[in-house]
Amino acid sequence: MKPLLPALLLSAAAALPARAGEAACWYENGVVVVTAEVAGFVGDFILDTGQARTQLAETQALEMGYVEPEVLGRVTLAGSSLPALPIAVADLDVRTGLFPTPIAGVIGADALRGQVVDVSFAPCRVRLSAPGRAPRFQGRTLPLAWAEGRPVVMAGAADGRIALRGPFVPSTGLDAPVRLSSDFAAVPGAAKPDELLPYGVLRPRLALLSFGDALTAAVPAGLTPPAPDAIAGVVGAPVLDRWRLRFDFPAGELRLAPAP
Incomplete structure (x- = not known):
């Protein structure tokens, strides 16, 4: 599914012992x-x-x-x-x-x-x-759905001219703060377009990312190939790390609590 909006433009410790569970x-x-x-x-x-x-x-x-x-x-x-x-x-x-x-x-x-x-x-x-056995967790709740076998929540992005809101994948294993689908974003003048894709070294800047209750400006970003379910992008751990996260997959919720 192709986007109805014009494309967004991007400008070119040691682990401690764990408790039971x-x-x-x-x-x-x-x-x-x-x-x-x-x-x-x-x-x-x-x-x-x-x-x-x-x-x-x-x-x-x-x-x-x-x-x-x-x-x-x-x-x-x-x-x-x-x-x-x-x-x-x-x-x-x-x-x-x-x-x-x-x-x-x-x-x-x-x-x-x-x-x-x-x-x-x-x-x-x-x-x-297990469902129903998790300890108490207080924080903001985002509805979580599934697309192409991956969890998605609603988030927003903007380049100063165009604002986009759509399903983003919250990923604790992404190598960049955010990557946008190439269906929704472009990087004019990029000398090596392949380096904008996952595991590439180029990090153009996205003007604004809205995720949860936070706005982040001038976010280092990249692109991903288009996804069949019109996934707008992926938000990585360098953005998610401002919170403690609860992925309540059975309940269809992502909860965000302020990090210590």
Whole structure:
């Protein structure tokens, strides 16, 4: 589905011990990383609420003897063993090359969808709770829906001339504060357009981002390929880290509480 509006224009710590039910994590290169077990492999995984499918890196898959492009396995995180699901085997070198230690894969929304997931950035903590078993959490509530296997909430963006409001994916594993769909945004004069896409190095500025109860000006941004469900963009951890987050996936809510 193509947009009806003109395109927006962009101008060119160490983890502490966790309590029961929690996992200590760390916040590095703009993403949340946590130790977990995926399909029998124990290692460090990017926790990405904005990725539809869980992935195991090719190197780690070969260590486990997996040679197929997909394996059926469980994810164990924060003391919770989640139901078995199809896990993609993928080459993650481009995504994880800047990390000083190996990243074994990505835990995506397919593994988390039946859980209440709390994420704090400082100190970094991840908690998983069964529906109805989560501790009390007070904060602003945003309705959460699903598109292409990813959670979406309403947010807004503007370039000084045009304002856009639409579904954005909140992603704890995005490598930029925000990325806009190339259906809705453009960067005139970009010398290397491919570097505007995920894992590219270019960070043009978006004039204004509205997410939750916060407005952020001059946000470093990028582009994503168009999404079939007209997803307007993705909001990454460098924006989300101003809050403590509760992804109550069963209830269809994202809750935001001020970070300490």
